[in-house]
Amino acid sequence: xxxxxxxxxxxxxxxxxxxxxxxxxxxxxxxxxxxxxxxxxxxxxxxxxxxxxxxxxxxxxxxxxxxxxxxxxxxxxxxxxxxxxxxxxxxxxxxxxxxxxxxxxxxxxxxxxxxxxxxxxxxxxxxxxxxxxxxxxxxxxxxxxxxxxxxxxxxxxxxxxxxxxxxxxxxxxxxxxxxxxxxxxxxxxxxxxxxxxxxxxxxxxxxxxxxxxxxxxxxxxxxxxxxxxxxxxxxxxxxxxxxxxxxxxxxxxxxxxxxxxxxxxxxxxxxxxxxxxxxxxxxxxxxxxxxxxxxxxxxxxxxxxxxxxxxxxxxxxxxxxxxxxxxxxxxxxxxxxxxxxxxxxxxxxxxxxxxxxxxxxxxxxxxxxxxxxxxxxxxxxxxxxxxxxxxxxxxxxxxxxxxxxxxxxxxxxxxxxxxxxxxxxxxxxxxxxxxxxxxxxxxxxxxxxxxxxx
Amino acid sequence: xxxxxxxxxxxxxxxxxxxxxxxxxxxxxxxxxxxxxxxxxxxxxxxxxxxxxxxxxxxxxxxxxxxxxxxxxxxxxxxxxxxxxxxxxxxxxxxxxxxxxxxxxxxxxxxxxxxxxxxxxxxxxxxxxxxxxxxxxxxxxxxxxxxxxxxxxxxxxxxxxxxxxxxxxxxxxxxxxxxxxxxxxxxxxxxxxxxxxxxxxxxxxxxxxxxxxxxxxxxxxxxxxxxxxxxxxxxxxxxxxxxxxxxxxxxxxxxxxxxxxxxxxxxxxxxxxxxxxxxxxxxxxxxxxxxxxxxxxxxxxxxxxxxxxxxxxxxxxxxxxxxxxxxxxxxxxxxxxxxxxxxxxxxxxxxxxxxxxxxxxxxxxxxxxxxxxxxxxxxxxxxxxxxxxxxxxxxxxxxxxxxxxxxxxxxxxxxxxxxxxxxxxxxxxxxxxxxxxxxxxxxxxxxxxxxxxx
Numbered sequence: 025x026x027x028x029x030x031x032x033x034x035x036x037x038x039x040x041x042x043x044x045x046x047x048x049x050x051x052x053x054x055x056x057x058x059x060x061x062x063x064x065x066x067x068x069x070x071x072x073x074x075x076x077x078x079x080x081x082x083x084x085x086x087x088x089x090x091x092x093x094x095x096x097x098x099x100x101x102x103x104x105x106x107x108x109x110x111x112x113x114x115x116x117x118x119x120x121x122x123x124x125x126x127x128x129x130x131x132x133x134x135x136x137x138x139x140x141x142x143x144x145x146x147x148x149x150x151x152x153x154x155x156x157x158x159x160x161x162x163x164x165x166x167x168x169x170x171x172x173x174x175x176x177x178x179x180x181x182x183x184x185x186x187x188x189x190x191x192x193x194x195x196x197x198x199x200x201x202x203x204x205x206x207x208x209x210x211x212x213x214x215x216x217x218x219x220x221x222x223x224x225x226x227x228x229x230x231x232x233x234x235x236x237x238x239x240x241x242x243x244x245x246x247x248x249x250x251x252x253x254x255x256x257x258x259x260x261x262x263x264x265x266x267x268x269x270x271x272x273x274x275x276x277x278x279x280x281x282x283x284x285x286x287x288x289x290x291x292x293x294x295x296x297x298x299x300x301x302x303x304x305x306x307x308x309x310x311x312x313x314x315x316x317x318x319x320x321x322x323x324x325x326x327x328x329x330x331x332x333x334x335x336x337x338x339x340x341x342x343x344x345x346x347x348x349x350x351x352x353x354x355x356x357x358x359x360x361x362x363x364x365x366x367x368x369x370x371x372x373x374x375x376x377x378x379x380x381x382x383x384x385x386x387x388x389x390x391x392x393x394x395x396x397x398x399x400x401x402x403x404x405x406x407x408x409x410x411x412x413x414x415x416x417x418x419x420x421x422x423x424x425x426x427x428x429x430x431x432x433x434x435x436x437x438x439x440x441x442x443x444x445x446x447x448x449x450x451x452x453x454x455x456x457x458x459x460x461x462x463x464x465x466x467x468x469x470x471x472x473x474x475x476x477x478x
Numbered sequence: 479x480x481x482x483x484x485x486x487x488x489x490x491x492x493x494x495x496x497x498x499x500x501x502x503x504x505x506x507x508x509x510x511x512x513x514x515x516x517x518x519x520x521x522x523x524x525x526x527x528x529x530x531x532x533x534x535x536x537x538x539x540x541x542x543x544x545x546x547x548x549x550x551x552x553x554x555x556x557x558x559x560x561x562x563x564x565x566x567x568x569x570x571x572x573x574x575x576x577x578x579x580x581x582x583x584x585x586x587x588x589x590x591x592x593x594x595x596x597x598x599x600x601x602x603x604x605x606x607x608x609x610x611x612x613x614x615x616x617x618x619x620x621x622x623x624x625x626x627x628x629x630x631x632x633x634x635x636x637x638x639x640x641x642x643x644x645x646x647x648x649x650x651x652x653x654x655x656x657x658x659x660x661x662x663x664x665x666x667x668x669x670x671x672x673x674x675x676x677x678x679x680x681x682x683x684x685x686x687x688x689x690x691x692x693x694x695x696x697x698x699x700x701x702x703x704x705x706x707x708x709x710x711x712x713x714x715x716x717x718x719x720x721x722x723x724x725x726x727x728x729x730x731x732x733x734x735x736x737x738x739x740x741x742x743x744x745x746x747x748x749x750x751x752x753x754x755x756x757x758x759x760x761x762x763x764x765x766x767x768x769x770x771x772x773x774x775x776x777x778x779x780x781x782x783x784x785x786x787x788x789x790x791x792x793x794x795x796x797x798x799x800x801x802x803x804x805x806x807x808x809x810x811x812x813x814x815x816x817x818x819x820x821x822x823x824x825x826x827x828x829x830x831x832x833x834x835x836x837x838x839x840x841x842x843x844x845x846x847x848x849x850x851x852x853x854x855x856x857x858x859x860x861x862x863x864x865x866x867x868x869x870x871x872x873x874x875x876x877x878x879x880x881x882x883x884x885x886x887x888x889x890x891x892x893x894x895x896x897x898x899x900x901x902x903x904x905x906x907x908x909x910x911x912x913x914x915x916x917x918x919x920x921x922x923x924x925x926x927x928x929x930x931x932x
Contacts, residue, residue: 059636061675442909
């Protein structure tokens with residue numbers, strides 16, 4: 025009897041989703057996402073209980089264990105881990121004091137990820153303000169040797185696309201240390217790349233070039249960068265004392281977390297939806313990218329809850345180590361290759377869990393793009409109208425080599441860089457409704473792409 | 479000599495704005511708005527120094543004085559006040575305790591604006607939960623007499639338009655007291671109308687019907703409304719002790735603040751851009767509507783700063799008493815009528831200073847609407863694409879009787895009701911860039927409408 029009831033129930037679910045118009049399925053996805061609080065609970069947990077989850081940390085492993093449970097609870101058929109080699113870097117004591125004839129003040133700083141440290145005694149040097157790498161070349165070793173270079177090019181706030189604005193300043197953080205070290209600088213201090221004028225520091229990774237001395241690199245809050253610049257104008261002999269006792273340890277192991285709903289018709293074809301589980305140690309990683317992970321788990325939960333049986337296998341992936349060396353995405357693609365998996369499409373949510381605008385599509389020919397753009401009609405009732413060429417994410421990009429469609433979830437990012445990589449990226453800065461709308465948009469798109477072979 | 483220099487300077491400004499393509503003028507408006515911090519300073523001042531500015535308050539008069547100065551500083555040719563009769567209502571001590579067989583707990587409540595008080599001793603009564611006004615009729619006096627009615631219909635979170643969701647619940651707050659008093663209720667406690675599930679109360683005005691006893695009306699936080707409902711299910715005899723010692727005093731006087739740039743060609747025709755200066759006493763009135771006032775001041779500042787000489791007279795108006803009895807808008811229209819002013823168009827920003835979507839237009843025939851919709855092309859580079867029929871605002875609606883075009887500024891309001899009418903509506907909840915984008919959009923639209931006679 026129980027068997028027959030189960031059979032009837034399964035059949036009714038099957039008929040439900042296969043007989044419903046796509047508009048109705050999408051409406052049911054939005055209705056559920058907007059009234060369910062599971063995602064909010066998950067985000068709160070990740071923010072408050074796994075804060076500090078940089079790749080090699082215990083906190084990251086805590087987040088791995090938590091999201092395994094969340095994926096099972098959401099209804100994934102199978103949940104498993106993939107070993108990922110990750111850097112193991114630890115922040116130490118930090119202090120920066122600007123000393124000039126005007127007096128001395130403490131600056132708000134943060135070591136850049138993977139930076140070498142100053143040692144426990146710190147270091148001291150004359151400051152030199154620079155806006156463009158070309159200036160380093162112009163000055164040369166004669167002027168730079170032994171100095172601390174202060175990179176102070178701000179983000180251009182008149183650029184409408186905030187990621188483009190960020191892109192115009194972030195090379196100072198990524199490459200500034202090596203560029204300055206070429207000419208003998210002993211350390212760099214970089215203005216935080218953000219449109220905001222506030223006291224938060226925005227950290228991020230520094231990449232050292234081979235065969236160039238590795239020097240300590242920190243970022244400073246935009247407010248303090250302004251003060252530094254003014255003081256330096258008054259007293260060009262200003263000195264910075266810098267302590268950043270961080271350390272790089274040997275690489276260690278962490279994990280990608282994967283939850284799968286097996287496909288009904290083409291189980292050997294995969295659609296991946298993911299975010300990254302690691303986050304900067306100074307932040308709760310709410311927008312970047314706990315929220316993207318939670319939205320991926322929501323795809324599994326919504327499909328399960330609403331009885332949507334995907335034709336292809338759907339995987340929610342919590343990628344590890346996006347922020348430092350992106351090994352999680354590389355491992356996932358390597359495993360896919362080893363197992364001969366067919367990756368049909370992959371979506372990444374890593375631009376904040378803000379009000380949805382739409383999606384960007386990459387790695388598709390014009391015909392496929394046309395078909396994808398035609399999906400906009402299903403999203404128009406929800407105010408989601410941006411369907412454009414170009415998109416993806418750093419974790420899913422290695423899947424591009426198998427021809428997988430690349431999809432980037434695009435929210436309204438006007439306020440994103442107020443949070444990004446800073447202590448201001450907290451649970452409280454997420455509006456749950458905006459996150460829910462994004463979850464529903466993502467799950468709806470995955471459903472449509474799978475259903476209509478797009 | 480000085481005269482000639484002034485003349486040449488004026489001429490060059492005239493040539494500058496008249497020779498520039500509209501795209502260039504709009505770009506310069508956005509560039510200035512996105513890099514200037516005057517608006518941020520004004521909003522910070524209003525939020526932190528004039529908090530509590532309900533219509534009849536000293537704080538409102540403080541805001542009147544401050545914005546007069548701000549308008550002069552922004553470059554208005556003339557700044558003046560209009561006397562506005564306003565209610566004078568004061569909140570008193572407040573306390574609500576739910577008592578049942580489960581125990582007793584204190585609830586987070588707030589008197590509704592213009593509500594009568596309970597007196598200093600408070601009152602006590604059995605609670606009865608109601609979702610629809612029809613239920614009151616069904617129950618009748620027999621069941622309602624002497625009870626405290628608990629209106630607990632939530633906002634429907636599945637409605638995409640948050641204002642529509644709010645509209646589906648707010649009649650409990652506006653009319654619930656009189657509806658319940660018809661059947662002998664002694665007080666009402668209303669679930670705060672919001673999509674949020676949190677501990678903030680969202681107040682607002684109550685309107686008493688004539689010839690119905692006026693009974694005390696308060697709102698309760700959504701969290702506490704949930705608790706009340708659960709406890710009432712366990713113990714239908716639950717009792718509420720309610721203290722809300724607020725008072726209505728005789729009407730008093732406050733002011734609209736008006737700043738004008740006189741038109742170059744048609745000074746007797748007016749375009750008004752406004753927000754309301756009063757705000758709920760429990761909130762800082764950042765989104766509602768200090769931000770809308772600041773955006774209106776920005777129109778004056780941007781026109782002045784960029785040398786845009788309007789053909790018609792442009793007025794920024796800080797309307798008084800939108801929240802209680804909307805006398806500010808009525809006085810402004812009455813004065814206009816008395817002075818025989820021609821009101822060409824009026825725009826109101828009163829939906830939060832959030833990321834801009836576009837504008838809604840009212841009081842225009844199809845031909846004018848077509849022309850207005852064609853302006854969308856100028857805003858597309860800024861991601862502003864919503865140009866639709868239907869819009870305005872309660873302060874500018876009385877101008878409709880002179881045929882003035884009605885324009886509502888429409889931002890993305892998905893998170894608006896997390897703040898609206900609550901202590902959560904603070905400066906910190908405003909993203910300055912989102913407000914700046916709105917200011918630029920508003921000033922650009924006013925410029926285009928004036929320039930092209932739309």
